[in-house]
Amino acid sequence: MNLLKALWLFVLSLTSAAALSANIQVQAVSQHLHILSGKDYGTNIGLVETPNGLVLIDPMPGKAHLAELEKVIKEIHHKPITHILNTHAHDDHSGGNAFFTSQGVQLVVGESSIQGISHRVVKSHTTTDNIYYHKPSNTIFVGDVFDTSWHPTFYAGGVAGFNNAIDTVLRMGDEQSLVVPGHGAAKDKASLRKFRKNTLEWVDTIRLLSIQGLSVEQIMTNKKVIDLVERFNLSGKSPFLPQKAYQRFIERTIQVIEREHDSV
Numbered sequence: 001m002n003l004l005k006a007l008w009l010f011v012l013s014l015t016s017a018a019a020l021s022a023n024i025q026v027q028a029v030s031q032h033l034h035i036l037s038g039k040d041y042g043t044n045i046g047l048v049e050t051p052n053g054l055v056l057i058d059p060m061p062g063k064a065h066l067a068e069l070e071k072v073i074k075e076i077h078h079k080p081i082t083h084i085l086n087t088h089a090h091d092d093h094s095g096g097n098a099f100f101t102s103q104g105v106q107l108v109v110g111e112s113s114i115q116g117i118s119h120r121v122v123k124s125h126t127t128t129d130n131i132y133y134h135k136p137s138n139t140i141f142v143g144d145v146f147d148t149s150w151h152p153t154f155y156a157g158g159v160a161g162f163n164n165a166i167d168t169v170l171r172m173g174d175e176q177s178l179v180v181p182g183h184g185a186a187k188d189k190a191s192l193r194k195f196r197k198n199t200l201e202w203v204d205t206i207r208l209l210s211i212q213g214l215s216v217e218q219i220m221t222n223k224k225v226i227d228l229v230e231r232f233n234l235s236g237k238s239p240f241l242p243q244k245a246y247q248r249f250i251e252r253t254i255q256v257i258e259r260e261h262d263s264v
């Protein structure tokens with residue numbers, strides 16, 4: 001990072017601090033792009049200033065904090081919000097839509113003509129995962145195709161869909177692109193590649209153990225499986241996953257493996 005950019009980010013972080021609210025965190029990536037996140041779901045909300053207006057990506061900080069989100073946005077940009085984009089339909093990403101559309105904000109579904117934001121559709125976390133790339137700030141919003149605070153959730157697309165989704169993201173932008181997951185800290189492409197490698201190793205390991213006839217309970221206590229799941233614990237939470245979620249992750253991975261086996 002050059003000195004000017006570092007200075008700029010510092011100034012931006014000062015202005016962000018002034019806008020900080022109790023429930024919403026603000027991170028300035030550039031003059032035109034902020035990442036906001038609410039306490040409730042930790043969903044990364046994109047706030048992008050474009051020539052077509054002020055665009056919100058996944059504006060969901062929790063139902064109780066929507067007015068607070070709006071207030072924070074007004075403090076950052078003294079202009080109206082014009083468009084909403086969703087990375088996918090799940091409520092922790094789209095649940096704030098109605099709050100804004102009832103005020104006249106336009107929800108953009110499918111192809112968008114917003115200047116500076118390009119769009120690809122993949123199938124991994126859900127059947128329709130939207131990837132949005134903001135070229136002026138070299139930032140890619142990838143939704144729950146990537147997660148830096150949770151285990152991977154590739155249940156709609158399986159391994160093939162997941163691989164295709166990651167390839168699609170890697171083809172956008174360049175090596176310096178900021179990659180914003182649905183939840184958790186924004187990272188870079190190297191982290192995304194690592195996430196893919198760990199995910200594929202996870203699937204291969206679960207496949208092998210279930211072929212060997214191990215039950216879900218036995219897989220849960222397998223040393224390699226425990227180590228593998230810990231690789232997704234980027235923020236060092238302890239415990240990382242509640243037991244129920246850990247069990248569910250294994251069960252759903254087995255379902256994906258069986259489905260892919262059936263379709264061969």
Ligand SMILES: [Zn+2]
Nearest residue numbers: 090092144182
């Ligand atoms: Zn989500």
